[in-house]
Amino acid sequence: MVSRVIPVDPFDLVIFGGTGDLARRKILPALFRRFSDGQMPEEARIIGAARTEQDGAAWAEWVHKALKEFLPKEECDKALIKAFLERLDYLPIDAMGEGGWKELKGKMRDGVTQAFYFSVGPSLFGALAERLHAHGIAREDARIVVEKPFGRDLASARALNATLAEHFNETQIYRIDHYLGKETVQNLMAIRFGNVLFEPLWNAQYVDHVQITVAEEVGVDGRGAYYDKSGAMRDMVQNHLMQLLCLTAMEPPNRFEPDAVRDEKLKVIRALDPVAPADIVRGQYVGKQSYLEDVEDPSSRTESYIAMKLHVSNWRWNGTPFYLRTGKCMKARGSEIVIHFKDTPHSIFEEDAGNKANVLSIRLQPNEGIDLRVTIKEPGPGGMRLVDVPLDMSFADALGPDVGHVPDAYERLIMDVIRGNQTLFMRGDEVEAAWAWTDPIIEGWKARGEKPVPYETGSSGPEEALMLMHRDGRRWRDIV
Incomplete structure (x- = not known):
């Protein structure tokens, strides 16, 4: 029995917190595995965004090291890794300020699925959402992915939901629970x-x-x-x-x-x-x-x-x-x-x-x-x-x-975001x-x-x- 892999549509995926531990351990290895299995189309692109001042080549080398650290050796085919790294880009960005946002807008393409992964603390969710909106970066069909914790009590959860709702409707918000x-x-x-x-x-x-x-x-x-x-x-x-x-x-x-x-x-x-x-x-x-x-x-x-x-x-x-x-x-x-x-x-x-x-x-x-x-x-x-x-x-x-x-949780859920399928995400x-x-x-x-x-x-x-x-x-x- 051979697993059936259905390619997703071309996409731009921006990972805010692209130099963080979650990106290194889970998100980027998951994306590479989907690329290795043929699910990621040629036109797909992954953009890292973080405070670290570096260029795309430096981030690609960092990603390469992460793949070698968190994937089995037999999965780290040199040719596949090289092809995957060619789909990467990077931008230094200030989540709480204005630095990097104009440049990010210039990198976004029309005619592809647009997704933004908030791989950062919840305190930055509002600032990222506001700037994506203020700079006209996120389209009406864009998707955002937010990690837990979704608040620490009912009051903070309501406040967080209200903050996100100021700039994105519920069909655009993907609250990820890897379980x-x-x-x-x-x-x-x-x-x-x-x-x-x-x-x-x-x-x-x-x-x-x-x-x-x-x-x-x-x-x-x-x-x-x-x-x-x-x-x-x-x-x-x-x-x-x-x-x-x-x-x-x-x-x-x-x-x-x-x-x-x-x-x-x-x-x-x-x-x-x-x-x-x-x-x-x-x-x-x-x-x-x-x-x-x-x-x-x-x-x-x-x-x-x-x-x-x-x-x-x-x-x-x-x-x-x-x-x-x-x-x-x-x-x-x-x-x-x-x-x-x-x-x-x-x-x-x-x-x-x-x-x-x-x-x-x-x-x-x-x-x-x-x-x-x-x-x-x-x-x-x-x-x-x-x-x-x-x-x-x-x-x-x-x-x-x-x-x-067999795809792990992050592999499946990230591809569900690109497909626009919210079944496995919390409302x-x-x-x-x-x-x-x-x-x-x-x-x-x-x-x-x-x-x-x-x-x-x-x-x-x-x-x-x-x-x-x-x-x-x-x-x-x-x-x-």
Whole structure:
């Protein structure tokens, strides 16, 4: 099976923050891979824009080093890299002043798709949007890409949306969440809405509970200053885990089209119940690596781990809990959505045969794939003994070596921007609804003066998070 690559239209893509870490690690390697796969047309051009005073040749050399650092050696074909670098240009630009904007306008072409990637802090979004408008650079069909965080609370999210809306309409704004670009996240929709096998069972009548886990082995590392002002709730739950929850819980859209999908996700957020304090566990890692040593404030109460029990108040999910957890310095890196189906209503087998339940796990990382555990008879004599076995589909194994390179999240999402497809991007009202649900939870634990509980570096999280499940007669799926 060979992947089908459809070239996009010619484009001018301007990367503000073109010398930054995100551009170096993610954006430029993603663009090179799309070029290598033949998806980028001959007329495409990428323009770096940043404060650094340098010319296009110097930036191209910097990009070359980034590609060699962040791509496997076998992907760094010299001829391909040379051809890719020929599509690059660069401009020194002052985001808060007037320097470079006239020159940027002179470089923009008519008759091609126009996109501007704001790979900078949110404090610069307004200035960039205003200058693109004031200098007549952005056309009415131009697209802008903005990275999270989309605010740090409802008030700042509304202000940010209002600032962008002064110069761009909602159809032009692409709020990027790289989790939505993962192959398996999109496969979640394919599994649900493309198979009659699952969708009739995807409800409270048949689903016992849902677990969503995003675990990281690393600590806050060099992001301590930022992370200590956000914490796991703002950094992960309000956006990444919320999006995974929405795709898992939403009703079938009437078509696979941007606003139809995003309308259904918004309904899920608005159906979320407030979370009781007893259903929240916050933690900080300690031990051989300590959170308080990784941040500047030795008395910080910011959480590096959070686990929550949520309820979606609608007919489909009434009574079915959703358990979310995310944390740093955990024993393994892994992200997955796990659907635990209920036991059979009546077992025809003897008690010593065992009573097994079906489990569908959707792995986002590492080793993207889908695993469905079904019950069979254990082979051999000695009577009827039941055992769970996996029907496992990892993309690498199931699709074989001929499938080619499976695009990563940034590859897919950037090309979706060029195509004008907003399905996998967050809408402004979605962002605001998520903050409207999140803010009271954060304000609640601050008002109660709660401190995060400690958990050992390299563990599965705090003991209290295990009890969150155990008291309901359930247990977290092991992080492997």
